[in-house]
Amino acid sequence: MTTPMGETTPRLRVFLVDDHAMFRAGVRSELGAHVDVVGEASTVASAISAIAAQHPDVVLLDVHMPDGGGRAVLEATRKTAPDVKFLALSVSDAAEDVIGLIRAGARGYVTKTISPDDLAAAIRRVADGDAVFSPRLAGFVLDAFAARPDVPVADPELDQLTNREREVLRLLARGYAYKEIAKELYISIKTVETHVSNVLRKLQMSNRYELSRWAADRRLV
């Protein structure tokens, strides 16, 4: 994947929040060619104040940290700087962690094993207001929105996925990139992005039982 920016686009300002210094150093050196890493923080408190001061475009947020984890940073920052975008970055594959962060307002979720180029592309996508799903997150969402005859649908607009959204998620779960999904479904990349953003909105707003349950498992809402 090529760097999605030319001379005309300003370099994105990215902030790192992770309590592992080695991981921060690794990401900083990998991303240096693509974006400006304007700061990093290892605790929830320092992250909140530094993000308020720096006002970055995108925050790369670790899910698991002492003192409330990434969610505490998300909630505090959303009040002071609502236009800062968050991309969750985690080693956890537990549904309740991933779904919890997304419902708290993160625009996407990727695992820490992601390649530098893919991470840079994901940051760009989040900065543009689109959503980023890892294959596993796509799987969780398909699971959560599975059509079950015994689960009543309170709000069809929010509690169900359209067939097209389901197809896009399936391809994401199969490891397809957005470009490949567009080619497979004969639609534009922009349309793929719209579908994924719609799924993200449903994920954040819907009160489907599975989503509430996953969030409640970790006392996340």
Add this chain to the structure above:
Amino acid sequence: MEPNTGNAVRRLYRDPDRRLIVGVAAGLAEHLGLKVAVVRAAFIVLLPLNGVGALLYVALWVVLPTRPVDPNPDPEAAAAEPAPRRSRSITDLIPYAALGIGILLIVSLAGLGSLTSWLGWAVAVIGVGAGLIWHLADADRRRRWSRTVPNAPWLGALLDEGDRRGYLIRLIGGAALVVAGIIGVIAVFAPVSGAGFGAVISGMLFALVALVGVALALAPLIWRMFAQLREERVGRIREAERAELAAMVHDQVLHTLALIQRNSSDSKTVQRLARGQERSLRNWLYKPTGSASELLAAAIEQIAAEVEDTYAVAVESVVVGDAKVDDAVGALVAAAREALVNAARHAGVATISVYAEVEPDQVSAFVRDRGAGFDISTVNNDRHGVRGSIIGRMERHGGKADIKTEPGEGTEVRLTMPIGAGARI
């Protein structure tokens, strides 16, 4: 009564499943090979003799354990006798009550009853009260209490969070019966006059007041003891969890780290070790249940792990829904494994994706890589792996396999298998 054949040692138990009161007569009847009615009648006939029947009954109640649950119940017997405990039937009780009252009437009309027979009744009442307190819970729970607080099992009862209210009601009821019985005993021995009886009552009242006073004085001490015991129990649970975690870290993680240090020059080996350890830790953390021979999700995880271990590639697996593994689903898993192996050997990539989804009427699996790809028309015939192990295997079980590939475009193997209504979970 069915003859008791298998047991070498026949022990006497209470049988609460066929109880009228607490099941003493039923247990005794089974042990002696008599009819239950005969045993019950015997107890009632013994009633007028200073209440011997009641005393005997209560004594047996206190002493006899309930029958332990048979670990290997006879299937026929289990089918014949449903498990839920039958509540006692009032209508069955009526004939025996009538018999008892009749006998008591005859005895008292004949002038055989004397004051001393009240002694037996009073002792029986004490026994019932004591029995109520002691039988507050089943044997299992008592054992748990004894384990929690080895030298004072009754303390464990108060520590037990469940049905404390029922416990209190029965405790107070039992205690009231014991007190009433003791008053009765004293009344029997005391001189038969109104004044003497009154003195006994007031004496008991004073004793009661004294007891309450002592209890109030001790309350803070006892409360502190409860708190301490509860803390200790929580601490023990935590310690057990820590030990389990320590064992896992020691058996796996430290071992893997040592291997990584020894093989640090070989990046492929390091990656394989790290992936294997990651997978096993993830399973430990998030997926404690499911065996690969029974459930699709576990089976897909397992083939992904095997291919990762053997070929030193990363396999990203995502499974949506789950299904039981039968012959057809097993064939799909085997075909997916073959596709993973092909990708690992020929595609020349570091990462392969496998995705499986269970839908109401079919299971599908997709194995995808972004590697070399191949021209399917030229290699189909001499590539036995694709023909036999993937396409042939799927078709034999009523499924379908599609291979989408072009040189330089990567490969995706798409497998679908129809499933019956019961397979999806």
